[in-house]
Amino acid sequence: MTRRIDCDVAIIGGGLVGSSAALALRGMGLSVTLLDKGFCGAQASGVNYGGVRRQGRPSEQLPLSQRAHAIWPRLQQLIGIDGEFLRSGHLKLARSADDMASLERYAAEVAPFGLDLELVGHNQLRERFGVMGDLVGGSFCPGDGHANPRLVAAAFAAAARRAGAEVLENTEVAGVSRTFEGFALEAGDVAVTARSVINSAGAWADRFARAFNEPVPLERTYPSMIVTEPLDPFLSVNIGIEGGGIYARQVARGNVVVGGERATPLDNPDYSRPHSDGALTIMQRASELFGPLRHAQAIRFWSGTEATMPDRNPVLGPSATTPGLIHAFGFSGAGFQIAPGVGEVLAELVRDGQTATPIDAFAITRFSPASQPGGALKQQ
Ligand SMILES: Cc1cc2nc3c(=O)[nH]c(=O)nc-3n(C[C@H](O)[C@H](O)[C@H](O)COP(=O)(O)OP(=O)(O)OC[C@H]3O[C@@H](n4cnc5c(N)ncnc54)[C@H](O)[C@@H]3O)c2cc1C
Structure with a gap:
């Protein structure tokens, strides 16, 4: 029997990006469903080197990186562990x-x-x-x-769950479509409807961008x-x-x-x-x-x-074709440090439609300038 969930925000991918967004959104009182095809934090976010580094980033990433920098020392209070x-x-x-x-x-x-x-x-x-x-x-x-990635990513997802997010593991999103009121997601025996969708599916995010007419050269x-x-x-x-x-x-x-x-x-x-x-x-x-x-x-x-991504900057920001869809992927070997800041930015984009942290350099339109707003009623 299909389980039906209706929420404000559905998040595809429970890496550190998706999990930190889920926690930040719960902090704003929005209802959240976080879906991962495996276990939250089991992909890049949980197996990386653990470098928590701003040095070496291109200057356009530094405001976001500085925002994350302020979060790392507060992990104990935020997610219940210091993540080493x-x-x-x-x-x-x-x-x-x-x-x-x-x-x-x-x-x-x-x-x-x-x-x-x-x-x-x-x-x-x-x-x-x-x-x-x-x-x-x-x-x-x-x-x-530096920090221990094995602890941090999973702890963000656990904290989001404790804060009231619906966290569905081993639940692969097979398709997303735009509906009159928002989005409908198919994920095995779960059907989710949501006003907004965050595409934080890591190395698998390009298929969701493509489905909304926004192809990206993700490698x-x-x-x-x-x-x-x-x-x-x-x-x-x-x-x-x-x-x-x-x-x-x-x-x-x-x-x-x-x-x-x-x-x-x-x-x-x-x-x-x-x-x-x-x-x-x-x-x-x-x-x-x-x-x-x-x-x-x-x-x-x-x-x-x-x-x-070819320019080693992430794709972070609203879809250019589909209102309510927000992309956050392509962190190009350096997403661990900035992910907690990205989560806060994503939550602001959902709630306010904007963020004070500069993210223009990460717009998806730099790869698909021809993409037209309009909203793809496209199935995966
Ligand atoms: C070995 C390695 C070392 C690294 N070292 C560093 C470092 O030292 N410092 C640093 O800052 N960064 C580092 N990085 C980069 C960093 O780990 C990533 O940029 C960051 O973790 C990306 O987070 P994410 O949430 O976008 O992706 P991920 O952690 O990959 O999460 C994406 C999630 O989406 C899920 N998903 C995919 N498709 C679906 C679907 N259809 N339905 C449901 N769920 C889906 C996946 O299961 C996955 O859990 C490293 C990466 C690697 C691989």
Whole structure:
């Protein structure tokens, strides 16, 4: 028998984006149904590296990122756990004079946003941060940090449920259509009607945009991660490298989480497999910077499925074709830090039709300028 639910807002996808939107909407007193095809927080939001970093983002993301930055220290009060969030600082390393010049240019460009970046030279890297290797210098962002993604994403969904959201897991949305009063969603034996829909389906969001005549060039990418056995503390900051290569952080239990390579998609592109070659490459690069990693045992490696846009900015904002539909996807390897801010912005867009946080750069029309307002009565 089909269960029928009527609500103000239906959210497709219970990653950190959808779950934080659900919680924020409940805070505004709106009724919310959050649907996930699997478990909330089991995709990118729950398997990522855990970097909570503003440094390195394009300047158009920084107002949103700053908004999220203010939320992270309040997790205990907001979702009931601190998510192992640690404001450790984020140190971005430069391997060449050109890379250092790029860090210097970035520090000047983003100075108005209050990241308080500090440029450090080669000697300081070794003396202050214990980083070895052939490096020119780095840029330190003291307010950035890291957290445990496995805890945070699921806890947002649990908090939304406690706040009164209807959270439906293992409930895949198979189709959405525009109705006279809003939207009708088909999801197995559940039929949901809602005044607004948030499309936060991560790497699967393009099909819902396409269904409303808004095709987007979303590409799936598969970052690959490793974690070592617990080691004595040696790494107090979250590390990245200008131009890419590796990123690394050490958690309180001593394990070191390292990322850097890409995994290969399987025949079913929902899934991927990291390579042992890639894992060795990551560990080799990391051990050039940190002596304690030279003989460390890697105890697990994994990958996740991420929605990546060609300009590496998300799609965030109202649909251009369909009133009541709001998109939030394509976070391009950097959505963990900003997702709690995105959730608040989405809730404001639903309630007020606008937000004070600048999001124009993320409009879906940058990919489908020909899309016409009107409202697609289109089934998936
Ligand atoms: C390995 C890895 C490392 C990363 N490291 C970092 C990092 O250090 N820092 C950082 O800021 N970002 C990082 N990211 C990026 C970050 O994890 C993502 O940008 C962010 O989690 C995206 O959140 P989301 O809610 O949009 O997507 P997701 O977490 O993927 O959630 C989308 C949800 O939609 C659901 N869904 C899809 N289709 C349907 C449907 N038809 N019906 C119902 N539900 C559906 C899925 O099951 C999924 O749960 C990393 C990503 C990966 C994969």
